[in-house]
Amino acid sequence: MEALRARRLSKRYGDTWALRDCTLNIPPGRVAALVGPNGAGKTTLLHLAVGLIAPTAGDVEVFGWSPRRQPTVVLARVGFLAQDRPLYRFTVEEMLALGRRLNPRWDDALARRRLSAVGVPLHRRTDKLSGGQQSQVALALALAKRPELLLLDEPAASLDPLARREFMEGLMEAVAEGGLTVVFSSHVLADLERVCDYLVILSAAHVQLAGDTDEMVARHKLLTGPRCDGESVGKVHSVVQALHTDRQTTLLVRTNGHIYDPSWTVSDVLLEDVVLAYLRAPGVHALPEPQVVSDSEWIP
Amino acid sequence: MDIAQVPQTIIFYLEPRSGVAPYMQLVRQVQHALRLGMLRPGDQLPTVREVVSHLAINPNTVLKAYRELERAGLVASRPGQGTFVLRALAGPTAADQTALGAKLDSWLDEAHGAGMDSQAIEAFIAVCLRSHSREEIA
Numbered sequence: 001m002e003a004l005r006a007r008r009l010s011k012r013y014g015d016t017w018a019l020r021d022c023t024l025n026i027p028p029g030r031v032a033a034l035v036g037p038n039g040a041g042k043t044t045l046l047h048l049a050v051g052l053i054a055p056t057a058g059d060v061e062v063f064g065w066s067p068r069r070q071p072t073v074v075l076a077r078v079g080f081l082a083q084d085r086p087l088y089r090f091t092v093e094e095m096l097a098l099g100r101r102l103n104p105r106w107d108d109a110l111a112r113r114r115l116s117a118v119g120v121p122l123h124r125r126t127d128k129l130s131g132g133q134q135s136q137v138a139l140a141l142a143l144a145k146r147p148e149l150l151l152l153d154e155p156a157a158s159l160d161p162l163a164r165r166e167f168m169e170g171l172m173e174a175v176a177e178g179g180l181t182v183v184f185s186s187h188v189l190a191d192l193e194r195v196c197d198y199l200v201i202l203s204a205a206h207v208q209l210a211g212d213t214d215e216m217v218a219r220h221k222l223l224t225g226p227r228c229d230g231e232s233v234g235k236v237h238s239v240v241q242a243l244h245t246d247r248q249t250t251l252l253v254r255t256n257g258h259i260y261d262p263s264w265t266v267s268d269v270l271l272e273d274v275v276l277a278y279l280r281a282p283g284v285h286a287l288p289e290p291q292v293v294s295d296s297e298w299i300p
Numbered sequence: 301m302d303i304a305q306v307p308q309t310i311i312f313y314l315e316p317r318s319g320v321a322p323y324m325q326l327v328r329q330v331q332h333a334l335r336l337g338m339l340r341p342g343d344q345l346p347t348v349r350e351v352v353s354h355l356a357i358n359p360n361t362v363l364k365a366y367r368e369l370e371r372a373g374l375v376a377s378r379p380g381q382g383t384f385v386l387r388a389l390a391g392p393t394a395a396d397q398t399a400l401g402a403k404l405d406s407w408l409d410e411a412h413g414a415g416m417d418s419q420a421i422e423a424f425i426a427v428c429l430r431s432h433s434r435e436e437i438a
Contacts, residue, residue, distance in 0.1 A: 176348050270319055
C-alpha cells in the first residue's frame with residue numbers, strides 16, 4: 001500500500017492549473033522531497049493530500065483512503081505542518097492540552113520528551129518563541145499525533161542554518177523510530193541528498209521526474225566532448241540539458257545503459273545538478289520516470 | 301546527548317559535494333576503518349539513531365549502508381542489539397604490493413614514453429577503472 005498515491009491529480013483555480021495530471025506513487029517509509037520553483041504546485045499537492053482542497057480532476061489516496069471521502073480515517077493518520085506554522089497565542093503547555101483533547105492517539109510523553117530535548121520552555125507563549133523553537137513545537141505537536149504520514153510545507157524555509165539543522169535532526173530521528181513516511185516541500189536543494197531518499201520534481205503544475213534519489217543520481221551523467229548536436233546520444237539516452245561552446249558540447253543525460261561512444265568523457269553528477277537541470281528545462285516533463293507507472297496499472 | 305558516554309568506534313561524516321551517494325560514503329568509511337584496523341571484528345557500529353542524530357541524515361540511508369556492508373559479509377546485525385563487525389579487510393600483502401608496484405612502474409615508463417603527462421595518466425586510469433568496474437557489475 002502506497003503512502004501517497006495520485007492519479008492524474010489536477011487542481012484548477014479559475015483558468016489557471018495549479019496542478020495538472022500529477023501521477024505519483026510514494027512508497028511507505030520514504031522521506032520524499034517535493035522540489036520546484038514557486039507556483040509549481042507543491043503546496044497544492046500537499047493541500048490535496050490532506051484534504052484541505054478538493055481536486056478538479058483525478059484523485060489522491062493516502063494509504064488507500066481518500067482524504068475527501070474518508071476524512072476521519074485519513075486525518076487520524078496524517079500530520080500536516082503548514083508553511084505559516086499557525087501556533088496562536090497560547091503557551092506551549094496549552095497547545096499540548098489542546099492536542100491531547102483533539103487527538104485520540106495523542107502521545108503526550110513523546111511531545112514533552114522532544115520539547116525538553118531541544119530546550120523549549122513549556123510555560124512560554126508560542127508567539128514569544130524563536131523561529132527555530134516555534135518550528136520544533138509545531139513538529140513535536142505533529143508527531144505527538146502519531147501520524148503514519150507527515151506532510152510538511154517548506155518546513156525550514158525561514159530558519160537559520162543551525163535551527164534548520166536541528167529541525168532536520170528532529171525529523172530524521174522521528175523517521176528512525178519507524179512507521180513514518182515523510183513528504184516535504186523545499187526550495188533548499190543543498191542538503192536534499194542527506195535527508196531525502198525519494199524526490200519529486202514539480203515544474204509549472206506538472207511532475208517532471210519522480211523516483212528513488214540514489215537511482216536518479218546513478219542514471220544521470222554529464223557528458224563532455226567535442227562539439228556536436230548530441231543527436232546520436234539522444235537516440236539511446238534522454239538529453240535533459242545541452243550546452244555548447246564553439247568547440248565543446250556538455251550534455252546532462254538520463255542514461256538508458258552504457259555510454260559506449262569513447263569521444264565522451266562521462267562524469268557523475270550531484271543530485272542538486274540533476275534537479276537544477278530539470279528545473280531549467282521545464283519542457284522535459286515528457287520523459288519517462290525512473291519508476292515508470294504504466295497507465296494499465298491504474299485501471300481498476 | 302553526550303557522545304563521550306557512548307563507546308564510539310567510528311564517527312561518520314558526510315562530504316556533501318563529493319558526488320558519492322551518502323550511503324556509499326558511509327560504506328567506504330567503514331571499509332577504510334577496517335583496512336586501517338580502526339574497526340576490528342566484534343566492534344559495534346553506531347546505531348542508526350546515533351548516526352541520524354549526529355549527522356541529521358535520513359535513517360534509510362544508514363540502513364542501506366549497513367545492508368550493503370552486511371551483503372559484503374563485513375558486518376552482521378543482531379536484532380535488538382545492533383550491527384557488529386564480522387571480519388577485517390586486508391589490504392594487499394607486502395609482497396603483492398612490491399610486485400604490483402614494479403608492474404605499475406614499468407607501465408608508467410611506457411605511458412611517459414607515449415607522451416602522457418601525470419594529469420593525462422590520472423585521467424586515463426580513472427576512465428579505465430570506471431569501465432573495469434562496469435564490466436564487473438555487468
